[in-house]
Amino acid sequence: MTRRANDRAARTRSQIVKSATATRGALSGVQNLLVRRRLMIMVSAGILATPPLVAIALRGRQLFQYDDTARVPDEKIAALLQGEQLVPPPPLPPEVFATKEVEQVRPALKDASRDWNLLDPDFRTxxxxxxxxxxxxxxxxxxxxxGYRSPERQNRLAQMGTNVTNAAAFQSYHQFGLATDNAFLRDGKLVISEKDPWAMRGYQLYGQVAEQVGLTWGGRWKMMDLGHVEYHKPGFKLGRGS
Known part of the structure; x- marks a missing residue:
């Protein structure tokens, strides 16, 4: 009787030991799985975090020096034109430029050249x-x-005072067909003065558009010339423009 009880107790202890061993094995497996998952999460988080960290580390320092102003305007022009050949507008009657209102704002304008063919082809486009x-x-x-302005005319305008121009002959992009003065036409009449709110808004838009296609706008100068644009053609050097 006692021997049978001892055998039963031994079998019970053996089962308890096996069960405990199995439980420890299962717990160890779960723990290893959790560790592996934690490592995977950390690695994934590190991968996802790397680009922002690199961006933060490189903030204020460019990996590539890209001259946006030099290339983008040409790409924009090509995209906007889509092969279209732009044609200059018909010439306006001479009397449009000879009114008293125009003379007060722009003296000697009636003698100015408005021949589009005398402009640099790239600038004209x-x-x-x-x-x-x-x-x-x-x-x-x-x-x-x-548009184009002869050296003689440039000197004559310079003699009229700095309110007209501060550039003598060959100191202006006009002499090279790389500058123009422009205004607006409303109801068949020139509108030049920025005192007209409609014209002032137009000059602001005009300056933005001109800069987007790679031109320099006179509205940003200290002595503002709102209707003036010029093309700083690559490879061409000039001391200063007017």
């Missing part, structure tokens, strides 16, 4: 694109006041 955008997107009809 960019300026015509400005005209197109101003008309189609903003409803402003642009008018060319003056």
């Amino acid at each position: 960019r300026l015509l694109l400005v005209y197109k955008i101003m008309h189609e997107q903003y409803g402003y009809e642009m008018a060319l006041l003056e």
Whole structure:
């Protein structure tokens, strides 16, 4: 009787030991699984965090030096033109430029050249694109006041005072067909003065559009020339423009 009880107790202890061993094995497996999952989470988090960390570390320092102003305007022009050949607008009657109102704002304008063919071809294309955008997107009809300017005319204008120009002959992009003065046409009349709110808004839009196609706008100068744009053609050097 006692022996049978001892055998039963031994079997019970053996089962308890096996059960405990199995339980420890299961717990160990679960623990290993949790560790592996934790490592995977940490690795994944590290991978996801790497780009922002790199961006933060490189903030204020560029990996690539990309001259946006040099390339983008040409790409924009090509995309906007889509093979279209822009044509200059018909010439306005001479009397449009000879009114008293125009003479007060722009002296000697009636003698100015408005021949589009005397402008640099690349500059002409960019300026015509400005005209197109101003008309189609903003409803402003642009008018060319003056394009190419001879050295003699440049000197004559310089003698009229700095309120007209502060550049003598060959100190202006006008002498090279790389600058124009422009204004707006409303109801068949030139609108030049920025005192007209409609014209002032037009000049702001005109300056933005001109800069987007790679032109320099005179509205940003200390002595503002709101209607003036010029093209700083790559490879061409000039002391200062007017």
